[in-house]
Amino acid sequence: MTESFSTLCLRFKPQYFGASLSLRAMCVSSWRMQLGLTWLLLLSFTPRCDSMPDPRQREALRKLELSRKIGGGVVLNEKEKLLDGKLYQMKRQEMAAPDFPPAKHFFKAKSLIDASPVFSLLQKMPKGAALHVHDFAMVGVDWLVKNVTYRENCYVCFTDDGSVRFVFLSTQPKVAPFCSAWVLLKSLREKHNTTELDNSFIRNLTLFTEDPDSEYPNQDVVWKRFEQAFLVAYGLVTYAPVFKDYLYEGLRQFYMDNIMYVEIRALLPLTYELDGSLNSRDWSMRACQDVVQFFTAQYPDFIGTRIIFTVHRGLNSTQAVTVVKEAIRLQRDFPDIMAGFDFVGHEDSGNPLWYFKEALGLPEELGVHLPYFFHAGETNSEGTAVDQNIMDALLFNTSRIGHGFAMPRHPVVKELARKMDVPVEVCPISNQVLQLVSDLRNHPAAILMAEGHPMVISSDDPALFGASGLSYDYYQAFMGFGGMISNLATLKELVLNSLRYSSLSPALKEKAIEALLKKWDKFVSESLL
Numbered sequence: 001m002t003e004s005f006s007t008l009c010l011r012f013k014p015q016y017f018g019a020s021l022s023l024r025a026m027c028v029s030s031w032r033m034q035l036g037l038t039w040l041l042l043l044s045f046t047p048r049c050d051s052m053p054d055p056r057q058r059e060a061l062r063k064l065e066l067s068r069k070i071g072g073g074v075v076l077n078e079k080e081k082l083l084d085g086k087l088y089q090m091k092r093q094e095m096a097a098p099d100f101p102p103a104k105h106f107f108k109a110k111s112l113i114d115a116s117p118v119f120s121l122l123q124k125m126p127k128g129a130a131l132h133v134h135d136f137a138m139v140g141v142d143w144l145v146k147n148v149t150y151r152e153n154c155y156v157c158f159t160d161d162g163s164v165r166f167v168f169l170s171t172q173p174k175v176a177p178f179c180s181a182w183v184l185l186k187s188l189r190e191k192h193n194t195t196e197l198d199n200s201f202i203r204n205l206t207l208f209t210e211d212p213d214s215e216y217p218n219q220d221v222v223w224k225r226f227e228q229a230f231l232v233a234y235g236l237v238t239y240a241p242v243f244k245d246y247l248y249e250g251l252r253q254f255y256m257d258n259i260m261y262v263e264i265r266a267l268l269p270l271t272y273e274l275d276g277s278l279n280s281r282d283w284s285m286r287a288c289q290d291v292v293q294f295f296t297a298q299y300p301d302f303i304g305t306r307i308i309f310t311v312h313r314g315l316n317s318t319q320a321v322t323v324v325k326e327a328i329r330l331q332r333d334f335p336d337i338m339a340g341f342d343f344v345g346h347e348d349s350g351n352p353l354w355y356f357k358e359a360l361g362l363p364e365e366l367g368v369h370l371p372y373f374f375h376a377g378e379t380n381s382e383g384t385a386v387d388q389n390i391m392d393a394l395l396f397n398t399s400r401i402g403h404g405f406a407m408p409r410h411p412v413v414k415e416l417a418r419k420m421d422v423p424v425e426v427c428p429i430s431n432q433v434l435q436l437v438s439d440l441r442n443h444p445a446a447i448l449m450a451e452g453h454p455m456v457i458s459s460d461d462p463a464l465f466g467a468s469g470l471s472y473d474y475y476q477a478f479m480g481f482g483g484m485i486s487n488l489a490t491l492k493e494l495v496l497n498s499l500r501y502s503s504l505s506p507a508l509k510e511k512a513i514e515a516l517l518k519k520w521d522k523f524v525s526e527s528l529l
């Protein structure tokens with residue numbers, strides 16, 4: 001069906017072209033009727049020739065539009081309808097409050113969200129999977145400072161640009177470039193106010209500040225701080241014993257937020273021992289396997305973790321060939337835990353995907369399958385080389401798109417993604433803190449959500465933003481760009497999507513979804529008490 005809405009209007013309601021401005025705007029827009037059903041629906045109304053639009057037609061249009069949103073096809077049972085009604089009231093009340101959290105910077109909104117009844121319900125909601133989180137940003141930084149830096153043999157040095165670095169070593173470490181002499185933290189703590197020292201470490205490990213607008217005047221500044229914070233955590237997290245504990249603690253924090261499965265974008269750096277010796281990358285993979293096995297033995301309703309191997313997009317094309325070969329090897333040697341490959345880092349200042357085309361074509365050339373999970377479209381620079389990343393991600397058969405913030409600006413690519421059933425991983429708080437959008441009601445995912453584009457919600461780097469798990473991001477999606485039309489059906493579809501679009505095998509996926517639906521029913525019943 002290719003007949004346009006304007007023809008339809010002309011045929012039935014010519015008088016509206018003179019009479020109603022808003023309807024004229026609607027009619028002349030080139031909205032194409034794509035569903036035969038829609039066509040029939042509209043045809044079945046007898047046109048009225050007075051000045052009032054037909055209320056039945058109005059209602060039919062409204063329903064049609066609602067049916068397209070995420071959750072538009074979900075049928076709620078009686079209990080779910082009751083909870084939906086309750087949720088609607090809670091939502092309305094919070095929307096009416098003068099201090100609306102999604103409209104503020106997360107650093108200022110967090111305490112408001114913590115006090116929100118909707119948030120508290122979202123925390124209890126089983127959220128399925130977290131599909132977009134990074135290995136060094138899963139665990140709240142308090143744990144890094146209060147637990148990890150208090151371990152034996154921890155040294156600290158102070159960099160020329162006001163930051164810190166950590167290392168564990170059995171002997172005095174050699175001086176690092178641009179850093180003071182290494183000091184044993186234990187002896188430093190004896191001489192200093194420990195509370196103040198620890199707080200300064202916490203500030204170095206997150207982006208949190210009371211005044212984000214003046215501290216981070218632009219994206220480059222905030223990205224610089226972001227990469228700096230990774231370097232601070234690096235020396236702590238790559239110490240072999242901490243590497244395992246960190247992963248365990250990360251899984252625990254996600255599990256506590258009612259998440260049953262996690263896919264981690266992991267740099268898989270080489271870990272080191274107390275004598276300074278380095279372990280292989282295979283050691284890291286085996287460590288992940290061991291930790292996940294240990295964790296699932298303790299929490300049997302947690303189904304596991306898979307790793308997406310990531311490298312920085314600052315690499316050159318020759319280096320990229322080497323790492324893609326390494327990814328292929330890891331995929332072959334660790335098929336259970338290895339999910340695929342991706343690039344990380346600030347998209348605007350890194351190499352675009354097309355620059356890596358030889359490396360990315362390698363698996364197919366070699367006749368092996370290496371699934372891709374590309375970050376793409378985490379930008380608001382329209383029309384640059386980087387802005388082609390979403391298209392190129394799809395051309396390289398990506399399984400999901402990390403962020404896809406630029407998606408609504410690419411109508412053809414958007415249609416292609418939908419045909420290929422490739423979801424976007426929307427991370428609202430990350431996009432706000434890294435300055436792609438300020439008021440989350442204006443997040444482009446609002447459009448994608450309204451048209452039912454495949455989507456999952458994730459948290460990217462919760463530890464760096466002072467968030468945790470997924471609940472804060474669900475809150476922003478549900479209250480911010482979800483608006484009043486997103487409801488319990490929306491949440492149910494988003495939660496199910498997280499497992500549907502995971503890299504789990506079809507058999508495991510089916511089992512996981514079954515388990516999730518049981519948790520969901522329990523959540524609905526308990527929330528009605």
Ligand SMILES: *[C@@H]1O[C@H](CO)[C@@H](O)[C@H](O)[C@H]1NC(C)=O
Binds near residue numbers: 146147148150249
């Ligand atoms: C640090 O964490 C480890 C592993 O999670 C735990 O065994 C240990 O008791 C913790 N130590 C402190 C000081 O909290």
Ligand SMILES: *[C@@H]1O[C@H](CO)[C@@H](O)[C@H](O)[C@H]1NC(C)=O
Binds near residue numbers: 193195
């Ligand atoms: C350490 O600093 C904190 C915060 O500035 C202060 O409240 C506390 O009294 C200080 N402790 C000591 C022992 O000086």
Ligand SMILES: *[C@@H]1O[C@H](CO)[C@@H](O)[C@H](O)[C@H]1NC(C)=O
Binds near residue numbers: 162197201204
């Ligand atoms: C990082 O830690 C150093 C040393 O304690 C401190 O001087 C500096 O202010 C901290 N940086 C931030 C951003 O708080």
Ligand SMILES: *[C@@H]1O[C@H](CO)[C@@H](O)[C@H](O)[C@H]1NC(C)=O
Binds near residue numbers: 316
């Ligand atoms: C990439 O970097 C490596 C090491 O720095 C260098 O040997 C190689 O020539 C570079 N390749 C390209 C295409 O620039």
Ligand SMILES: *[C@@H]1O[C@H](CO)[C@@H](O)[C@H](O)[C@H]1NC(C)=O
Binds near residue numbers: 399
């Ligand atoms: C594209 O990716 C999917 C899912 O990972 C896979 O099943 C399919 O074989 C891939 N197709 C090509 C042409 O690589």
Ligand SMILES: [Zn+2]
Binds near residue numbers: 134375
């Ligand atoms: Zn990311």
